[in-house]
Amino acid sequence: MASPEDPGHDEWPTRSRELFLTDLWSLLIDEDARVDGHPSWIESWFRGTPSDGVPDHPTAAALHRLLASGADVDDLTDVVRTMQYEIVYNVCQLLDDPALLGIRTGRDPEQAEPGWELIAVRTAPPPDRRPLKELHSSLAEHDPSGRGGEPRGRPVPALLPGRPPHVRLAVAQARAGDRLAAIRTWRGATGATPAEAKAAIDSLMAQAQD
Known part of the structure; x- marks a missing residue:
């Protein structure tokens, strides 16, 4: 029997499949990466645009309008990442079997x-080529967030007129009993230290109870 160190061992197709699915997830936006308090994927669309100007690119301009209307940046991140996941999942289904998507289900078997x-290709000896199957059924388990493709479950931002989105979300998280999430939200938006974020949230919570 071949050992795992043996180049002829049959685990390499499985490893190739895992690498492909992991690489697919790396193509989705990073929901935690931030630049100057904003999600990095949003910041990348605004690079080179003056702070008081409107971007020229239609997508960047649409993002500008959404943010100007008060849209929560984390909600935008959740929506975009979920749509990206749906597309990647459908591509995996297309590779596994187009019929899973209802495509060409009534095709004539005699029609070419x-x-x-x-196909996973191994160039190291012994060379080999293997088809990789069941991609769609294993995609979710490779989600680096550990949520299996599900979006983040976040409380609805508190109704605090005049307060920015990160304040409303942090207060909602604190009210739900998740102080750590509230502190992370505050720090991600403001760059504050943990102590500063905690003090600010405690002050807002005290005001809300008055």
Whole structure:
């Protein structure tokens, strides 16, 4: 029997499949990465745009309008990441079997039509080529967040007229009993130290109770 160190061992197709699915997840936006308190994927669209100007690119301009209307940046991140996941999942289904998407389900078996397969290629000896199957059914378990493709479950921001989104969300998280999440939200938006964030949230909570 071949050992795991043996180049002929049959684990390499499984490893190739895991690497492919991991790489797919790396293409989705990083929900935790921030630049100057904003999600890095949003900041990247605004690079080169004057702080008092409107971006030229239609997508960047749309983001500018959404933020100007008061949209929560973390809600935008959740929506975009979920849509990206749906697309990647559907691509995996397309590679596994187009019929999973309802595509060409009534095709004539005698009619030659193109198909798709993802092939893992090993160039090291002994060379080998293997089709990788069941991609869609394993995609969720490779989610680096550990949520299996599900969006973040966050409380609805508190109704605090005139307060910025990070304040309303942090207060909602604190009211729900998740002080650590509230502190992370505050720090991510303001760059405050943990002690400063905690003090600010405690002050707001005290005011809300008065």
